[in-house]
Amino acid sequence: MKIRRGPLDKLFSLVIRTRDRWTCQKCHKQYPERSGGLHCAHMNSRRHLGTRWEEDNACALCFFDHLFLDSHPEEKIAFFRARIGDKRYDELYARTKIPFRVDETMVLLRLRSRHKE
Numbered sequence: 803m804k805i806r807r808g809p810l811d812k813l814f815s816l817v818i819r820t821r822d823r824w825t826c827q828k829c830h831k832q833y834p835e836r837s838g839g840l841h842c843a844h845m846n847s848r849r850h851l852g853t854r855w856e857e858d859n860a861c862a863l864c865f866f867d868h869l870f871l872d873s874h875p876e877e878k879i880a881f882f883r884a885r886i887g888d889k890r891y892d893e894l895y896a897r898t899k900i901p902f903r904v905d906e907t908m909v910l911l912r913l914r915s916r917h918k919e
């Protein structure tokens with residue numbers, strides 16, 4: 803079942819790609835702003851609300867690197883562990899295992915403030 807992308811997801815994607823300077827974090831290819839070729843790639847699936855809009859749970863990846871990491875789980879884990887560290891990786895992974903309620907209004911306010919920076 804496909805997970806619907808709402809307005810929060812679109813804003814989150816923009817925040818992540820902007821934070822990463824419109825550059826793939828694996829191959830380091832730079833893309834023009836608002837490019838569809840650069841994705842907001844999640845470490846843990848978007849179905850986990852506890853990490854869905856956590857900035858450490860995502861980075862900008864080009865289509866090919868996103869596809870590669872999603873189809874090679876061991877390499878994806880190693881990539882994100884190197885990127886955010888073992889402790890933070892384990893914290894975020896643990897949050898995927900517990901039910902989580904999200905205050906979407908607070909998430910929206912946080913993302914809007916991050917987008918202005």
